[in-house]
Amino acid sequence: MPLDADTLRRFYREMLLCRRFEEKAAQSYGQEKIHGFCHLYIGQEAVAVGSILAGRPDDYVIATYREHAHALVKGCDPGAVMAELYGKGTGVSKGFGGSMHLFNAEKRMMGGHGIVGGHSALAIGMAFSSRYKKEDSVTFCYLGDAAVNQGAFHESLNLAALWKLPVIFIVENNLYGMGTAASRAIAGDIIKRGEMYGIPSEVVDGMDIFAMYDASKRAVDRARADGTPSFLEARCYRFRGHSMSDPGNYRTKEEVAREQARDPIELLRKHMLEQNIEPEAWFKALDKEIRAIVQKAADFADQSPEPDLSLIDAFVYT
């Protein structure tokens, strides 16, 4: 079914917000306002946006440490996300999590997680919860391609299939686990790792938001109908290094340029122009608006206080 114009506008807006947010984060990192690890999502926007928007607000999202975009699309306030990156008390996790651990339980953003593959087991627990409580919410679990070699990933797929848990595993295959090409790390095809558990599995062009949205919708429908889990391998590419400290010397300039030509935001923009959905001026105005939102987020983070020292022990136990 063709998507209506408002949905396309929403896609574009969300992807652009993610892109501009990450560009600002990179700039702030350069200015030493953000420290620690900081993994940018630039290039992969269609994956988070296309999938999360195929779900509902009461669906759970759990992601890796490259999760700024997932938090934003899930409805977290950009200022609170940026403040978390800055280590401020106004951050989504009150400055206790950081770039890799963005939580907003109310919005059902159940965290970025720092151990590759480990959170896939949490995802099946969240899906189990939905089923136990007879709710029809589903869980989106994002993983990098490198996670498919971890035991936790396999144990989670096995249990999800065995117990029919409404979870959608989305492997964001950006071709590299840090600096190691997937071809040097993964035996066989990633997609077979979903298929072998009898889980409906699909390879998706993760640079194409329409493909991402369609595949996600199908997965969501299956999960809501009877708890069937799904496995999507979203083929995508990160335009920047693994983290801020990575110059990306393991990739050729030609490869990066070739992938950048498939920029998911640019692809959607061209489509919307060709289909006369919006004129050039709309995109310019939107970019201006988004840049202002992101600047406001950075200013908020800048001006926010650090976490109150008295809270240091507050969250260890209830």
Next chain:
Amino acid sequence: MAELSFREALNQAIAEEMERDPRVFILGEEVAEYDGAYKVTQGLLKRFGPQRVLDTPISETGFTGLGIGAAMTGLRPIVEMMTFNFSFVAFDQIVNNAAKLRYMSGGQVSIPMVIRGPNGAAHMLGAQHSHSVEAIYGHIPGLKVCIPSTPKDAKGLLKSAIRDENPVLVLESEMLYSLRGEVPDGEYLIPLGKGEIIHDGGDVTIVTLGKMRYVALEAAKELASEHNIQAEVIDLRSVRPMDEQIVLDSVRKTNRCVVVEENWPFCGIGAQITYLLQHEAFDSLDAPVERVTSRDVPMPYADNLERLVLPRKEHVIDAVRKVLYL
């Protein structure tokens, strides 16, 4: 008062809490159709059904993580480890997730979850099936750890653990499951973090936990009858939070302390208590604190070697005589 076995007391605790709170469920290897590898979960499947009593594959990482994810989203899982040796397969889930999610989310999610199962050596199970994990897990902020040693404590502590809003490890013992003892009728809870004086005396304090309680008690009896030494024996019952006050109060009275535990000596519970005493009761101590621990080796298989590794009554008596300069 009814006389129950340790495993029956645990079974009652689980059943009562499942009856009381529909969010409580139990999962693990062989807990349902097999009725529990050690029969702790006997009859629960029949009573509560397969939605709440779930057999898992041998997949500790997967089902422990599943429990944590369920706890994050409002349920109250009890995860059974067939033995705590297997918890090391799920170490990442327990340490990086159960213990950390509340903290790193700034208090937004809680993990009201119990991980329970037998801990420590049984008899001739060899190096990979004989671990005492209380010091390892006690080290980690965000976890609570308790270690009941009587049927009464088993029921009361497990019920408290199930009602706690934090991840609690309940360390049982294969050697104690058949032990019988008085269990109060009706509802009762034993709070986490409260020790108990289980033998009165004024000459020396023996601090112990888990099934070492029985080694310490045996020693205390012989010390009284053969050596005219009156030992005050404290069963800590919880490792974290630890009842430091009960230890300090006792040592301020006796001025001497021996710690008896099944852990290895390095960074063990006794090391922690020794630190506590030199820091908080330095002027009360008339002798250096002695520790009785397992020998610092992986557990050997042969019967005579195993007995050489585990703390025995004689070790405790020797240590007590040492702190009394006898």
